Amino acid sequence: MKFTHFFAIAILLALTCASLMVGVADFSLSDIFHADPHALSILTTSRLPRLLAIMLAGAGLSIAGLIMQQIVQNRFAAPSTTGTIDWAMFGYMVALVAFAKMSSWVHLLIIFAFSVFGTILFIHFLQRLKFKSTVMVPLIGIMYGNVVSSMTTFIAYKYDLVQSLNSWTVANFASVLRGNYEFLYIALPVAVLAYFYANKFSAASVGESFAKNIGLNYQRIIMIGVILVALLSSSVVMIVGMIPFLGLIVPNIVSLFIGDNMRRNLPWTAYVGVVLVLSCDILGRLIIFPYEIPISMIISLLGGAVFIYLILRDKSNA
C-alpha cells in the first residue's frame, strides 16, 4: 500500500505542475522563484485558481456520484443519470431570468433548491417502481433529465438565451479566475460530512428494511445524501458547467480496484476524480493549442466509452 500511495502522490504532483505550466502566457519555474511580478500574477490570478477549481470540481462531482450510488442503490446512478444536473441547470436558468439582479448566493440557493427538488422527485419515482433492473435506473434518469432540459431550452429560447445556455452547459475551466470560483470550496465541508456519514450511506444502500432494522432513520439518511449531492452538483454547475458522466465513471473505476467499502473508497474516489479531470483538462489545453477544447467534451467522450464498457461488463443484465 505504501508504494501505491507514493505513486499516487507522484502522479498528482506531476499533473499539478503540468497544469500550472501549460498555457498561452509563458513563464518558467525560475521566474516564480525569482518572484517575477508578471509570472506571479499569472500564477495567482489564473493558473492557481484554475488548478484549485479543477481539483474541487473533480473531487466534488465524483463524491456526489459515490453518494448517489449508495442512496439510489444502483451502480449506474450519478448526478448526471438521475436528473440532478439537469435540474440544477434548470434552476440556474430560472435564477438568471427571474433574479438576475440578486447576488450569486441567491442564485446558488435557487439552483440548490431546484436540484434537491428534482432529485427527491426522481427518488420517489424509483421507490414506487416495483421492478428495478440495474439499467432501468440510469435509463429512466437520463430520459427524465432530457425532459427537464427541454424545459430549460424552452425558457432559454423564449428569452433569447440559447447561445448563452450553450456556453454555460459546456464545462470549461478556461474562464476560472481568482474571485469567481470560490463557491466550489463547498466541496470541502461536504466531503468531510460524506466521510462521516459513509457507513450510514452504506447501510442505506443495502435496503430500507435493513437500515431500519439496525436502527437508522432511513428517510433522513436519504435526505442528507440528496442534500450533499445537490450541494456538490449545484456549485459545480454554477461555476463550471455540466461535466457529464464524471460522477458515474469514477466511483465505478475505483470500486473495480478496491471493492465497495464506501468509507475507504471515498478518498480514492476524490483522488481519481481529481486526476481524471486534471489530465483531461491538460489534454484539452494541448490538442488545439493555443485554443482550448472544453473539458466536458473530452470527459463525455471518455465517460461515454467507459460507461458502455461498464454496461457490457455487467453480466447480470446480458
Place this chain on the structure above:
Amino acid sequence: MRDPIKLFIIGAIAFIICALFLGKGLTIDNYQFFLSRRIPKVLAIILSAMAIASSSLIFQTVTNNRILTPSILGFDSLYVMIQVLLVAIFGGFSAVVIDSEMNFLLSTSIMTFCSMVLFHFYFKSRQRNIFTLLLIGVVLSSLFNSATGFFTMVIDPDEFTYIQDSMFASFNNINAELVYWCVVPLLLCFAYLIKLANKLDVMWLGIDNATSLGVDTQKLTMHIMFVITLMVSISTALIGPVLFLGLIVVALTRQLFRTYQHQFLLLASALVSIVMLAGGQWMVENLFNFNTTISVIINFLGGGYFLFLLMKHKFD
C-alpha cells in the same frame, strides 16, 4: 370506428394542414415567390415525416419490440457525426461537402456501413436485455453527440457554417435542391417496403416463427436495415435529428389502428407522422409565434411519453 375511416380522416387532416402551409396569404401577385419558398418546406416536412415513421415502424418489426427506434439508438446522431467528420477531413469547401448530391451519396454510403456495424453490435447476442440495449443506445448517441461537438471545436469556424444546418431540427432554411433530390429515393424505399409488407407481417411474429414460415430472416433484415439507413439519412439530411418523433408516431399509430398488417400500418404511420410534424410546426409558427422550436415540443412530449412507457411496461 373502422380503420379505413380513421385513416381517411387522418389523411384529410394531413392534407388540410399542408394546404394551410401552402395557401396562407397567397394572392395572384405573390404566389410565384411564396410557392417557390413554401413547396420545398412542405415537401421536406412530408418526406421526412414519412421517412421517420416508416423507418421506426419497420425497425421495431425487425427487432421485434415496441420501444426501440433508430434515433433512440443513436442512428441520426451518427449521421450528424459523419457530416462533421467529412468537413473535418475534407475541409468545408470541398465538393464532398458543398455539392449536396455528392455529399448525400457519400455520407449515406458511409452511414450504411457504420449502421450495419452498429446494428450488428446491438443485436449480435439475441438474449441481451432490451433495457441494456436501450441504455447503450442512449449513451452511444450522447457519445456521438460529444464527438460531433469535439470535431466542431476543432474545425474552422467558416467551415462550420456549412454543417450547422444539419445539426439542428429546423424547417426554415431547407435546401430546396436537396429536397427534390430526395423525392425519388424515398418513394422507392417506400414502395419497396410496401412490397415487403407481407414478409414484415410474418417477421412481427418473431424471428423463429418467421424462419419456420419460410422467410429468409437474415436476408430480409439486411435489406430492411439498408432501407432504414437510407431513410434515416434522408430525414436527418432534410430536417435534422428529431429524437422522439418516430417513437410517438409509431406508438400512436398502433394505438389508433388495431391492425397488424404492415401495408396498412406503413401508410397510416406516415400520415400520422405528417399530421404531427406539420401540425407541430404550424403550432410553432402560428400559436407560439416562433417563440419555441418544434424539437423542444417533441422532446418534451416525447420524453414524457417515453418515461410513461418505461414505467408502465406496456411493451415487450
